[in-house]
Amino acid sequence: MQNFTFYSPTYFAFGKDQENNTGKYVKRFGGSKVLLHYGGGSVIRSGLLDRVKKSLDAEGISYVELGGVKPNPRSGLVYEGIELCRKEGVDFVLAVGGGSTIDSVKAIAAGAVYEGDFWDFYQGKPIDRALPIGTVLTIAAAGSEGSPDSVITNENGMYKRGASGEGIRPTFSILNPALTQTLPAYQTACGITDICAHLFERYFTTTKEVEVTDRMIEALLLTMIHESPRVIADPDNYEARANIMWAGMMAHNNSCGVGRSQDWASHDIEHELSAVYDCAHGAGLAVVFPAWMTYVYKKDVMRFAQLATRVWGCQMDFTNPEKTALEGIEALRRFLKSIGMPSNFAELGAKKEDIPHMAHTACYGDGRSGRLGGFVSLDEQDVTKIYELMV
Numbered sequence: 001m002q003n004f005t006f007y008s009p010t011y012f013a014f015g016k017d018q019e020n021n022t023g024k025y026v027k028r029f030g031g032s033k034v035l036l037h038y039g040g041g042s043v044i045r046s047g048l049l050d051r052v053k054k055s056l057d058a059e060g061i062s063y064v065e066l067g068g069v070k071p072n073p074r075s076g077l078v079y080e081g082i083e084l085c086r087k088e089g090v091d092f093v094l095a096v097g098g099g100s101t102i103d104s105v106k107a108i109a110a111g112a113v114y115e116g117d118f119w120d121f122y123q124g125k126p127i128d129r130a131l132p133i134g135t136v137l138t139i140a141a142a143g144s145e146g147s148p149d150s151v152i153t154n155e156n157g158m159y160k161r162g163a164s165g166e167g168i169r170p171t172f173s174i175l176n177p178a179l180t181q182t183l184p185a186y187q188t189a190c191g192i193t194d195i196c197a198h199l200f201e202r203y204f205t206t207t208k209e210v211e212v213t214d215r216m217i218e219a220l221l222l223t224m225i226h227e228s229p230r231v232i233a234d235p236d237n238y239e240a241r242a243n244i245m246w247a248g249m250m251a252h253n254n255s256c257g258v259g260r261s262q263d264w265a266s267h268d269i270e271h272e273l274s275a276v277y278d279c280a281h282g283a284g285l286a287v288v289f290p291a292w293m294t295y296v297y298k299k300d301v302m303r304f305a306q307l308a309t310r311v312w313g314c315q316m317d318f319t320n321p322e323k324t325a326l327e328g329i330e331a332l333r334r335f336l337k338s339i340g341m342p343s344n345f346a347e348l349g350a351k352k353e354d355i356p357h358m359a360h361t362a363c364y365g366d367g368r369s370g371r372l373g374g375f376v377s378l379d380e381q382d383v384t385k386i387y388e389l390m391v
């Protein structure tokens, strides 16, 4: 295991009706003037936004609103939010929504206290300082409610890039699984896929002897495999939603990733798909991950065979571990199909002729160095071949 530091100070309030305490938590963590940030309207239709406003009113906390965050959130609204925070003297930002709204609020929180262009953070500058952030989560997926990360698409060039730093780890996050019951089945499945992807990105490591985090990742994957069909069959299943929601947080606050190298090439490869086609991040990952696995599994056949046996229940073939490894990849394909995820370019709406552009931008766009991934280091040619496996 490698040396590491781990500091994850988010205060979580989990369970039914917890959103009614939002105002109390804002007050407790020092907020007096709030930016209330949300997406395209699901929180208005469900009545959640009204409940959150009522709880702010009850504590005498004033707020300004900025809605309209799109999935794959854009830089334009971030600039607008930064201006608004400065003009109104906002001292606390609150996201009510999914990963896109949370990521957008994180960018605003960092940009509002920074003199330069907020995009500097998305080109590699760590975020040490930001306005304090609260979240009321409505979809189990990105894990942004517990992560120090944010992903934004710059409309100037359509680069989708991530920023990181302890400054943007949420101060508090409210997780009420019942709020996810209004999700369409497709969005639920996209979230499930993203959660599994965050676990795979950490599982495929070159660090030896990391049994505790291996086993934690496997436990979370087994939970996802158990709960996913239950929630797809019955969207109102609170207990299944609850397990998925907490797994989503655990998958990405890095408690399963400490002390080990990680990969993340699949996320970079997917970000080009969502930048070019505006597809849901989880749907893109459903197409990318089996292709990436097929391309790289020979690097460590035994690790793939371990995943196949421990998570997918495959029988270990000791005379031919490669067969077991490949059976595991097939099991993943079947799982993704069973929850309604796309499996190729056509089902995603992607086009073969865009591969050269995406492979180049993934490796070199917006100042990138040319290589992706930690488990296997990929160059532009490798990335091209991985996209070709998705056609």
Ligand code: NZQ
Residues within 6 Å of the ligand: 038, 039, 040, 041, 042, 043, 069, 070, 071, 072, 073, 097, 098, 099, 100, 101, 103, 138, 139, 140, 141, 142, 143, 144, 147, 148, 149, 150, 151, 179, 180, 181, 182, 183, 184, 187, 190, 191, 194, 252, 267, 281, 282
């Ligand atoms: O905009 P509204 O109207 O709210 O609708 C949203 C949106 O259309 C809808 N939705 C959310 N909760 C709902 C609901 N509809 C009905 N009922 C509810 N309870 O679902 C759609 C998707 O929402 P979005 O916020 O985009 O989903 P998600 O949480 O999957 O976020 C995706 C973004 O997170 C980034 C992705 O790249 C993508 O841009 N990621 C962020 C990470 C991080 N910050 O740590 C890590 C991830 O790897 C990921 O890259």
Ligand code: ZN
Residues within 6 Å of the ligand: 142, 194, 197, 198, 267, 281
């Ligand atoms: Zn993701």
